[in-house]
Amino acid sequence: MIPYFPLSSIQVGPITLQMWGFFASLGVLFSLFISLVRAKKAGIDEEVIYNSFLIALIVMIAGAKIFYIIFSAARDISIDSLIYGGGFSFFGGAIFSAVTIYSYLKYKKLDVLKVADILTPGLAVALIFIRTGCFLVYDHVGSITDLPWSIAYSDGSWRHPASLYLLLGNVVIFCIIWYLEKRKSYFRAGAIFFVFLVLYSVFRFIFDFTRCADLGICESRYFDLTYTQLSLLAVFPVSVYYLYRLLSNKIQK
Numbered sequence: 001m002i003p004y005f006p007l008s009s010i011q012v013g014p015i016t017l018q019m020w021g022f023f024a025s026l027g028v029l030f031s032l033f034i035s036l037v038r039a040k041k042a043g044i045d046e047e048v049i050y051n052s053f054l055i056a057l058i059v060m061i062a063g064a065k066i067f068y069i070i071f072s073a074a075r076d077i078s079i080d081s082l083i084y085g086g087g088f089s090f091f092g093g094a095i096f097s098a099v100t101i102y103s104y105l106k107y108k109k110l111d112v113l114k115v116a117d118i119l120t121p122g123l124a125v126a127l128i129f130i131r132t133g134c135f136l137v138y139d140h141v142g143s144i145t146d147l148p149w150s151i152a153y154s155d156g157s158w159r160h161p162a163s164l165y166l167l168l169g170n171v172v173i174f175c176i177i178w179y180l181e182k183r184k185s186y187f188r189a190g191a192i193f194f195v196f197l198v199l200y201s202v203f204r205f206i207f208d209f210t211r212c213a214d215l216g217i218c219e220s221r222y223f224d225l226t227y228t229q230l231s232l233l234a235v236f237p238v239s240v241y242y243l244y245r246l247l248s249n250k251i252q253k
Contacts, residue, residue, distance in 0.1 A: 023129045026129050114189040128171055131166045173200060
């Protein structure tokens with residue numbers, strides 16, 4: 001069993017590092033570096049990558065807060081707490097960012113699927129860093145369990161390490177993406193990106209069943225599903241459909 005050890009911040013000399021923000025920042029930087037290297041090899045202007053990241057960061061913050069407010073409104077929480085509190089929805093922010101980046105790439109008349117493939121490995125790396133931060137600050141509290149790898153919570157209960165599941169799931173996704181990346185010449189543009197969406201949808205949908213539902217901080221449930229799971233019910237079939245279309249003619253002549 002894993003003891004309760006929330007590590008929200010560490011002191012480095014006169015500087016206090018907030019662990020989630022620190023790991024999230026590292027994830028963004030590594031993701032940007034990987035994407036820039038890949039863009040250069042693919043002949044894509046680096047400015048496109050910089051702009052895509054800037055758009056993603058701005059829109060993700062706003063979208064994550066909006067998504068959180070909308071789907072938390074049913075909970076007994078004041079509107080001020082929803083707006084000014086620390087709650088965010090990463091998945092909601094990702095949806096807003098994806099739509100905005102898609103619009104930007106279309107405006108620039110670029111191959112959206114080609115750029116999506118370039119960004120995908122970096123995105124997978126960023127998620128690994130972000131979920132590491134989530135695990136250290138004890139974000140995403142799990143449901144009660146007696147499994148040998150359960151993690152202690154502040155109320156004395158033993159729960160699923162939901163953040164750790166998400167972290168390990170993202171590591172598996174990255175490994176699969178990297179394996180396919182070495183064989184990308186066999187696939188049409190966009191296949192890597194849609195493989196990522198399919199895998200992420202499956203892992204996240206399953207892991208969300210281990211999230212808590214008995215505490216005030218737990219996500220709202222609709223039909224016994226989190227709002228992320230409900231959203232994935234739309235993302236998954238669309239991703240599978242487009243992946244099938246790409247793979248049905250996967251060999252590039």
